[in-house]
Amino acid sequence: MGKQNRTHPAGAATAAVHGAQISAEGFDALATPVYRGSSTFFPNTAAQRAKVDVLGLDYTYGLHGNPTQYTLAQRLADIEGAQHCLLCPSGLNAIVLVAMAVLKTGSHWLIPGNVYNPVHALAVRLKADFNIAFDVYDPLDLDALENLIRPETQLLWAEAPGSITYEVPDLTRLLQIASSKNLLTAIDNTWSAGLTYKPFGTDGAAQPSFDFSIQALTKYQCGHADVLMGAVLSSNTLAFAEVEKRNRAYGVGVSPEDCALVLRGLLTLPLRYKAQGNAALEIAQWLQSQPEVGKVLHPALAECPGHVHFKAHFTGSASVFSILLKSEYGDIHACRFVDSLQIFKIAYSWGGPESLALAGILPADRLSQILDGNGSLVRLAIGLEDVADLKADLRQALDAMKEVNTNQE
Numbered sequence: 001m002g003k004q005n006r007t008h009p010a011g012a013a014t015a016a017v018h019g020a021q022i023s024a025e026g027f028d029a030l031a032t033p034v035y036r037g038s039s040t041f042f043p044n045t046a047a048q049r050a051k052v053d054v055l056g057l058d059y060t061y062g063l064h065g066n067p068t069q070y071t072l073a074q075r076l077a078d079i080e081g082a083q084h085c086l087l088c089p090s091g092l093n094a095i096v097l098v099a100m101a102v103l104k105t106g107s108h109w110l111i112p113g114n115v116y117n118p119v120h121a122l123a124v125r126l127k128a129d130f131n132i133a134f135d136v137y138d139p140l141d142l143d144a145l146e147n148l149i150r151p152e153t154q155l156l157w158a159e160a161p162g163s164i165t166y167e168v169p170d171l172t173r174l175l176q177i178a179s180s181k182n183l184l185t186a187i188d189n190t191w192s193a194g195l196t197y198k199p200f201g202t203d204g205a206a207q208p209s210f211d212f213s214i215q216a217l218t219k220y221q222c223g224h225a226d227v228l229m230g231a232v233l234s235s236n237t238l239a240f241a242e243v244e245k246r247n248r249a250y251g252v253g254v255s256p257e258d259c260a261l262v263l264r265g266l267l268t269l270p271l272r273y274k275a276q277g278n279a280a281l282e283i284a285q286w287l288q289s290q291p292e293v294g295k296v297l298h299p300a301l302a303e304c305p306g307h308v309h310f311k312a313h314f315t316g317s318a319s320v321f322s323i324l325l326k327s328e329y330g331d332i333h334a335c336r337f338v339d340s341l342q343i344f345k346i347a348y349s350w351g352g353p354e355s356l357a358l359a360g361i362l363p364a365d366r367l368s369q370i371l372d373g374n375g376s377l378v379r380l381a382i383g384l385e386d387v388a389d390l391k392a393d394l395r396q397a398l399d400a401m402k403e404v405n406t407n408q409e
C-alpha cells in the first residue's frame with residue numbers, strides 16, 4: 001500500500017495538514033491551474049528511488065517541474081516547432097545555460113556584433129573566469145565569419161534581427177557554415193516570439209535547423225510587462241539534455257505563478273504580436289518621412305541592412321526598432337526627444353502593452369560604425385496604444401527636440 005493511502009489519527013493539527021483534498025475530476029476549464037509544491041509525494045520508496053537523477057517531464061521535486069510548468073513548456077515547444085523546452089527565470093539565464101552546457105575551458109565561440117549586449121558581457125566573463133575564448137563576427141559578412149572558425153570553436157551564436165540595429169543575417173548560409181564545421185548553433189529568436197521565424201524548420205521543408213532557440217518570454221509571450229522568464233527550445237535531444245543537466249546542477253527553477261501568467265499571455269500572443277507589429281511598421285514608415293529622421297532601422301524596410309534576408313526568412317515583424325536622427329541632432333537632442341514623449345515611457349524591454357523609448361543605448365564603438373560621426377540613435381518599442389496618438393506624441397517630441405539649441409543660446 002502506498003504511503004498516501006495510509007489513515008491518520010483525527011487530531012486537528014493532522015487534519016489541518018492531511019485533511020480533505022477535493023478531487024478536480026469533473027472540473028474542466030481553459031486556465032491551467034497553478035500547482036504549488038516543493039515536496040512531490042511518491043507512493044512508496046521504490047518509486048522515489050527510481051526517480052533519482054531523472055530529467056525531463058517527471059515529478060521528483062518542486063524545483064524541477066510541475067504540471068503548470070510542463071504545460072507552458074509544451075505549449076512553447078508546439079508554437080515554435082521544437083521537440084523540447086526548458087523554462088528559465090529570465091531570457092538571459094536561458095542564454096547562460098546554453099553557453100555553459102556547450103562551452104568548456106579552452107573552447108571558443110562566435111557571437112555577432114549586433115548581439116544583445118549582455119551576451120557580449122557574458123563572453124567577457126567566461127573568458128576571464130574559465131578561459132573560454134570568443135570572437136565577434138559581422139552578421140552581414142559571413143565570409144569573414146568562416147575565417148574566424150578555429151579547431152576549438154564549439155558554438156556559433158546568432159540573433160535575428162540583432163539588438164538595437166536590427167540587421168538580419170543570411171541564416172541559411174550561417175547554418176550551412178556551422179554544419180560544415182560541426183559547430184552547435186543557437187539563435188536568440190525573441191524578436192520573432194517563435195511565430196515569424198522557425199529555427200527548427202517548417203513541416204516538410206528540408207532546411208538546416210538550429211540546435212537551440214532562446215526566447216525571452218519576458219517580452220511577447222508574457223506580453224503584459226509583469227513577468228521575467230526565458231526558455232531554451234531544441235530538437236537536438238542530446239544537446240538539450242546537456243542544458244537540462246546544467247539547469248539541474250545550478251539549481252535553477254521558475255515560479256508556477258509566473259508560468260500561469262505567461263500561459264495567460266499565450267492565449268493572445270499571435271493577436272498582440274500581429275497588432276503591435278503592424279502598428280510598429282506603420283509608425284516606422286511614417287518616421288521615414290519626418291524631416292528630422294535620417295534612417296529607420298526596421299528589418300522590414302528596404303533601407304535596413306539585411307532586409308533581403310529578413311524577406312527570405314521571416315513571415316512578419318515585431319514591434320521594436322530604432323531610428324537614427326539626422327547628423328545635426330546629437331545625443332543632447334535624442335535625450336530631449338525621449339524626455340519630451342508623453343505616452344512613451346523611458347524603460348528597457350519591449351513586447352508589453354506600453355510603448356517605450358530609449359536614447360543612447362548602443363555601445364560607442366557600434367554607434368560610430370553606423371553613424372559616420374554624427375547623429376544619434378533612439379530605440380522605440382511600440383505597445384498597444386492608438387497609432388494616431390503615438391504618432392502625435394512622436395511628432396510633438398521631435399518639435400520639442402529642435403528647441404534644444406534655442407534654449408541654450
Ligand SMILES: Cc1ncc(COP(=O)(O)O)c(C=O)c1O
Nearest residue numbers: 090091092116190216218229349
Ligand atoms: C534580444 C533579447 N534577448 C534576451 C533578452 C533577455 O531577456 P530577459 O530580460 O528576460 O533576461 C532581451 C532583453 O531585453 C533581449 O532584448
